[in-house]
Amino acid sequence: MDQKRIKDLLRKVKTGDVTVDEAVSRLRDLPFQDIDVACIDHHRSIRRGASEVIFGEGKEVEDILAIIDRMIAQEENILITRLSPEKAGKIKKKYRKAEYYPRSRTLTLIPYAQEPGGKGTILVISAGTSDIPVAEEAAVTGRFMGNDVDTLYDLGVSGLHRLLAHREKLQKASVIIVVAGMEGALPSVVGGLVDKPVIAVPSSVGYGASFQGIAALLGMLNSCASGVTVVNIDNGFGAAYAASLMNRK
Secondary structure, eight states, X not given: OOHHHHHHHHHHHHHTSXXXXXXXXXXXXXXXXXXXXXXXXXXXXXXXXXXXXXXXXXXXXXXXXXXXXXXXXXXXXXXEESOOHHHHHXXXXXXXXXXXXXXXXXXXXXXXXXXXXXXXXXXXXXXXXXXXXXXXXXXXHHHXXXXXEEEEOOOOXXXXXXXXXXXXXXXXXXXXXXXXXXXXXXXXXXXXXXXXXXXXXXXXXXXXXXXXXXXXXXXHHTOOSTXXXXXXXXXXXHHHHHHHHHTBO
């Protein structure tokens, strides 16, 4: 339940459309609800502007469904990251309106209307095609949080003319997320071209000496381009969440 829905509930109490007891019943599980397998933070959307996000990896389907049930009861929309196709299939049997994005391994269920939260466009760029799954996690997350999101894929430094062909989109974006593996050079290049925040996401793509993304992470942390912020390896979700906070009205 977010701030808007709480205000609507209080207005209905004031007008007599909802009784005090009914309102108390709906608010009873705030700020969190302990269901043994999880303590669900129902206040997250009030504090942060978006519901708690479920990390699907390592959780049993039954536990995920229990969390979803409680969140839906509190009028919260659902985003699940790192969710396998098998788990997604079982969730969709119960919640048929859920949408699964296999490339990013994310699932959304949005039964409640969302207000646009962004003042501009978040642009997500991937250096290579192999980086697209992480970039797509960022794109799905950004849209879930009420932003306009645009994507540009396979624009790595081995062919910079591909990036320069999209200068107009680079200039129009409010925040730019750049996903890159290998040596992680692309965020520095983008950071040197634009006057807006650049969030760098190191991916685990690369040969042996890339150390599953550590080389890209260190390269991004040592970027000489000002205004480049770095998140953890393969963390498209974290990048999009930060970009959404930057992009809010």
